[in-house]
Amino acid sequence: MTKIINVLNGLNIKNEDYEFYGPDIVKIDYSKYQNIKNKGKLILLTSINPKPSGEGKTTTAIGLTDGLNLIGKKAILALREPSLGPVFGAKGTATGGGESEVFPVDKINLHFTGDIHAITAANNLISSVIDNEIYWGNKKNIDLNRIVWQRCLDLNDRALRKVELEIKKNIKRKESFNITAASNMMTILCLSKNTYDLQERLENTIVAYDIHGKELLIKDFEVVGSVMVLIQNVIKPNLVLTKYNSPSLIHLGPFANIAIGTNSMISTNLALKLGDYAIVESGFGSDLGFEKFMNVINFDNDLIPDCVIMVVTIASLRMHDDFTNNFIHLEQHLKHIELYNLNLIVALNVMKGDTKEEFDLITNWLNKNNYIWEQNEAYEKGPEGAKKLANRVVEVTKNKKQVKWLINNNDTIEQKIQKIAKNFYYLDEVTFSDNSIKKIKELAKSKYSNLPICMVKEHSKIDGNTQNIKNYKLNIRNMELNSGGRFILAYTNSVFSMPGLGKDANYKYINLINNKVKGLK
Known part of the structure; x- marks a missing residue:
């Protein structure tokens, strides 16, 4: 409690503007701080298509925040709240790992502030x-x-x-x-x-x-x-601390494969108001979370990243690239960022089992192609392990760039879908079901016709072709309007908005032993 109070004081948040939910979690009355003129630099984390257990974006985001604070910068982390579905399912927790975690792990991943x-x-x-x-x-x-x-x-x-x-x-x-x-x-x-x-x-x-x-x-x-x-208290952001006492706003949690995939606009904007750097994570790979951050979230917000960090693990590259094909999968994801003319850093998230030969192959390729990269060792070394990455972020964000946009407001609904499919999934052709064509025609005649498209797509393959179908074409099977969210959902192939549990799901290993939660991973 004392540590959190000290951090809140350092952010100039008044005592009457926060409320404790136990000794290590507070909710903040954000409304008192909306008119602050300061706007910090926005650092957005994304990744290549991740392994089933993830790619370490959250771990890297936490480590980077700690690293920035270690070198004397004022950095605030803003993350999504974990869903119980993945916690008891396949993906596991969403609070980082090793020396790069937010606490309290069990409360955040279970009921948190309700x-x-x-x-x-x-x-x-x-x-x-x-x-x-x-x-x-x-x-x-x-x-x-x-x-x-x-x-x-x-x-x-x-x-x-x-x-x-x-x-x-x-x-x-x-x-x-x-x-x-x-x-x-x-x-x-x-x-x-x-x-x-x-x-x-x-x-x-x-x-x-x-x-x-x-x-x-x-x-x-x-x-x-x-x-x-x-929901009167839900709209107030939650604040916790990392293992090394960096402020972390953990607030709301839409999925990126079937929703927009980032934390609340309130928590992101609060982090930008109170800090010099706001570190935000978008869900799954850049084909989902990053694309939606740029095309859906920025439709109604001014949240252009000052730097995008592409999180990469050698273990995941083994799934997509065989280390002899010039890293085509990685290059496809890097091109997503280049589409918008944004500052880009590749963060190599080092893990046990990585070989020096593999590390040399990927870093030589990055150097050859003039990509800025840095090694991230926050998992094992904490803030010290992210120090190089933090310094590189400070250096790169000094470069001012003019953002380019992929989607135009006068694009039709079909054109928006086709642009996303071509530039993010590398597909030349998209098919539409009769049902989706009917709904597109209805939407085109309505006052909602200019809204952005939120693609509902499988996350493990960049094109959604999980069954390796020959002559594959992305199929738009259904369209739905979210008038409150102010976007249109395009459902592809057979992706569901209600996931299922796997055969060997995490719930089998979670237990309460001596009043301590065990098995969260």
């Missing part, structure tokens, strides 16, 4: 109100086949992908659950700039259509006030 539970409750309250309206006579003439607001749960539960609800005798409807991290409520909160923006987004979120095709909004169901009560 944010995700509150989001789940608020989301499902809206669903229950919609079905309650149908139960009591359906005076709003809700079309039971056009209810677009879905229930959610913060667990991997594939059995809930498709269910049938019995609202009353002889009245049934189909329902699909999302994982909470992919829910509309999560993305609306994440993209909201303040409480007023949040309420406006909620009020104008489409949840269903009536039998005449008219939009039905959340405000039409008189539930916005109750939702705001449930």
Whole structure:
């Protein structure tokens, strides 16, 4: 508690503007600090397509923050909150590792400050109100086949992908659950700039259509006030410390393969206001998290990265490149950053099992192709292991660059999808299902036609071709509007918004022994 108070004092956050949630977590009233004129430098971490256990972006982000503070800079970390789905599933925890961690690990990865539970409750309250309206006579003439607001749960539960609800005798409807991290409520909160923006987004979120095709909004169901009560504290960022006492804002957590993949705009902007450097992570590889950061998040925000760090492990390169093919996979990801003319550093996340021969091959290739790179050893050496990377970030961010944009506001919905597919997935052709074509035509005639596209794509392959199909073409099977989040979802191939558990999932190894949580990894 004393350490956190000292850090808060160092950030000039007043005592009355934060509240403790136990001895090692606080929530901050961000509203008092929104008008600070300072804007620090934004450092965005991304990666190549990661291994099933991840690529070490979080570990690198934590280590870099510690390293920057070690060399006398004022750095603040901003991360997503972990979802219980991956914690008990395959990916595991999201708090770093080794000497590069945020604490308390067990609280952050489990219930934390209750944010995700509150989001789940608020989301499902809206669903229950919609079905309650149908139960009591359906005076709003809700079309039971056009209810677009879905229930959610913060667990991997594939059995809930498709269910049938019995609202009353002889009245049934189909329902699909999302994982909470992919829910509309999560993305609306994440993209909201303040409480007023949040309420406006909620009020104008489409949840269903009536039998005449008219939009039905959340405000039409008189539930916005109750939702705001449930999430009144969720919008406040959570602050914890790294192992080496760097301030870390951990707030909200949309997935990057089925949502936008970064922490809240409020926590990112707070970090930029209070620090000289804000370190932010985008989810999965640059084909997902980075692409959405530039094309979706920056549609309505001014968050152009001063530097992008591409996190790479030799172990992951073995999965994609055979070390004799000129690192084509890595080069494809690096080109994503170059598209936007941004400062770029490759961070080699050193791990046990890496050989000197492999290290020399990759570093020689990076040098040959004039890429700036640095070794990151924060996992084993803490801030000292990230010192070189931190110094390189300070050096590189002195370069001022003019950002280039891939997507134009006057591009059609199809053009936006095709640009992303060509420049990020390296595909020349995209196919559209009849259902997606119908929805694109409807959206093109609506006031939502200029919104950005959020691609829903499998994360382990850059093109989404996980089955190695010959003459593969990306298929857009469905389109959905998130009017509160202010983007359009394009579902590709067979990706689901409710994950399932693997055969040998992490839940088998988690236990409570002598009142200590064991097995989180």
